Amino acid sequence: MRTDAWLAALAGELQRHGVGADLTGHVVAEAAAHLADSGDPPLAAFGPPEMYAAAVADSVAGPAPAAPGRTVGPVRLAARGITKRYRRRTVLADVDLTVRAGEVAAVIGQNGSGKSTLLRICAGLARPDRGTVHVAGRLGYCPQDGGMSEFLTPDEHFVLVGAGRGLSRTAARRYGRRDAAALDWAPKPGVQARHLSGGTRQKLNLTLARLGDPDVLLLDEPYQGFDRGSYLDFWHQVFRWRDGGAAIVVVTHLLNQLDRVDTVLDLTRSEAAA
Amino acid sequence: MTRTLVVAEMALREMARRRVVLIILLLLPLAFYLSRHGDHLGQSIRFVCLGLGWALSTAALFAGSAARTVEPRLRLSGYADRHLIAGRLAALWALGVLLSAPYFLLVRLDQHDVRYGAIAAIMALTVVVSASFGLALSAVLPRELEGTLVLLAVVGLQMMVDPAHTSARVLPFWFSRELATYAVDHTGTGYLDRGLLHGALTAVLLTVLVAVAARARRGRRTHLTFVPLR
Numbered sequence: 298m299r300t301d302a303w304l305a306a307l308a309g310e311l312q313r314h315g316v317g318a319d320l321t322g323h324v325v326a327e328a329a330a331h332l333a334d335s336g337d338p339p340l341a342a343f344g345p346p347e348m349y350a351a352a353v354a355d356s357v358a359g360p361a362p363a364a365p366g367r368t369v370g371p372v373r374l375a376a377r378g379i380t381k382r383y384r385r386r387t388v389l390a391d392v393d394l395t396v397r398a399g400e401v402a403a404v405i406g407q408n409g410s411g412k413s414t415l416l417r418i419c420a421g422l423a424r425p426d427r428g429t430v431h432v433a434g435r436l437g438y439c440p441q442d443g444g445m446s447e448f449l450t451p452d453e454h455f456v457l458v459g460a461g462r463g464l465s466r467t468a469a470r471r472y473g474r475r476d477a478a479a480l481d482w483a484p485k486p487g488v489q490a491r492h493l494s495g496g497t498r499q500k501l502n503l504t505l506a507r508l509g510d511p512d513v514l515l516l517d518e519p520y521q522g523f524d525r526g527s528y529l530d531f532w533h534q535v536f537r538w539r540d541g542g543a544a545i546v547v548v549t550h551l552l553n554q555l556d557r558v559d560t561v562l563d564l565t566r567s568e569a570a571a
Numbered sequence: 572m573t574r575t576l577v578v579a580e581m582a583l584r585e586m587a588r589r590r591v592v593l594i595i596l597l598l599l600p601l602a603f604y605l606s607r608h609g610d611h612l613g614q615s616i617r618f619v620c621l622g623l624g625w626a627l628s629t630a631a632l633f634a635g636s637a638a639r640t641v642e643p644r645l646r647l648s649g650y651a652d653r654h655l656i657a658g659r660l661a662a663l664w665a666l667g668v669l670l671s672a673p674y675f676l677l678v679r680l681d682q683h684d685v686r687y688g689a690i691a692a693i694m695a696l697t698v699v700v701s702a703s704f705g706l707a708l709s710a711v712l713p714r715e716l717e718g719t720l721v722l723l724a725v726v727g728l729q730m731m732v733d734p735a736h737t738s739a740r741v742l743p744f745w746f747s748r749e750l751a752t753y754a755v756d757h758t759g760t761g762y763l764d765r766g767l768l769h770g771a772l773t774a775v776l777l778t779v780l781v782a783v784a785a786r787a788r789r790g791r792r793t794h795l796t797f798v799p800l801r
Contacts, residue, residue, distance in 0.1 A: 432797050448584070
């Protein structure tokens with residue numbers, strides 16, 4: 298790997314780890330100076346950029362916390378007393394969830410604890426046996442899988458979903474490509490969804506959910522198939538959308554981001570009570 | 572209107588990319604036509620129309636089934652049932668016209684002393700009815716295999732049941748038999764009227780069934796209230 302490519306990759310990885318721009322510039326400059334002085338190839342001197350970036354990020358205490366004094370807005374999603382049974386099995390028992398503009402809520406729980414069911418109920422794709430959901434504003438939903446046409450390209454998906462949101466073709470493509478780029482993905486023209494890798498399909502899935510800047514975003518384990526870098530990109534985007542005023546619900550079973558979210562809804566208890 | 576056109580465009584793009592399927596769809600009516608070419612003059616015409624109906628219904632069935640995964644997302648994005656149904660129907664009609672045109676030309680060149688206008692009417696009605704029939708099957712039956720079996724049974728019955736029998740009228744392509752008789756045997760307009768009425772009614776009923784099934788599948792979501800912000 299050439300030195301300038303390695304340095305660029307290092308800068309990208311540091312940003313993914315939430316290292317600030319100043320410190321990123323400093324670390325990259327230090328590494329560049331060392332490589333120039335030593336004449337060593339970067340992989341021999343520092344190893345792969347993602348590993349070196351991870352080590353640097355760990356040494357500076359991980360990702361930056363949310364901005365202090367951040368204010369949240371009005372309630373965007375209010376689910377009250379949601380109860381859902383499948384035959385005799387109670388999946389959700391009297392579950393409440395409130396998410397305000399500028400908040401991220403994580404829904405956690407074991408397999409089968411009703412996480413996806415709760416999101417489908419909030420999206421209006423499933424009906425609860427009891428309870429109500431109020432949504433203020435536009436809703437974006439990213440299912441665990443599916444939600445796309447196998448024979449259409451990403452750009453065509455952007456146009457199709459964008460037309461529903463009232464976007465022109467140009468605007469839909471522009472917004473779609475912008476959000477795809479934020480996930481470190483540049484859709485190749487002419488490649489149909491069925492030919493995308495699992496992780497890239499999920500990026501498309503997520504990008505489609507975001508199209509039209511919805512006020513409420515429901516994400517059902519959208520990072521499945523992501524590599525580590527994409528996973529970090531995803532969480533960075535989630536917090537960026539939150540800071541932009543979106544109310545976000547993320548179903549997750551990966552707990553290492555929970556200290557950064559605003560609300561955690563654990564459905565394990567609800568399942569156990571059943 | 573924009574939403575309907577975009578759905579139609581994307582549905583056409585999807586179908587156009589299934590090239591092997593398109594080739595099979597194009598050749599299926601030809602096989603029907605050639606299988607009865609040596610028989611009575613009208614038989615090959617009746618069979619080619621039935622073949623077109625079968626091919627287009629199958630295309631509609633698979634298009635409807637393939638759309639199931641993306642439709643919840645499209646509804647959440649702002650599409651109504653009418654956009655989705657009208658868009659898919661428009662795409663299937665366009666495909667049907669493209670598939671039928673060569674066969675109309677074939678009949679025009681190969682068959683003489685028949686009423687070509689009536690044959691064009693059979694093909695046009697077949698396109699319209701097939702699109703709604705295939706979409707209705709995909710809306711009512713959740714899996715493609717089930718829909719395909721029903722389609723197979725219907726087309727099989729269409730070939731075997733005596734068209735003069737009252738029960739034959741419940742079959743969706745009964746009109747083609749009536750219109751073909753008018754076109755080939757130069758009968759009175761009774762056959763024409765019955766055929767046109769049956770085809771039009773069948774198309775309307777099947778389209779209504781598509782809409783009702785879509786609504787039923789979506790179900791009532793009384794628990795959810797949306798408050799628009801912009």
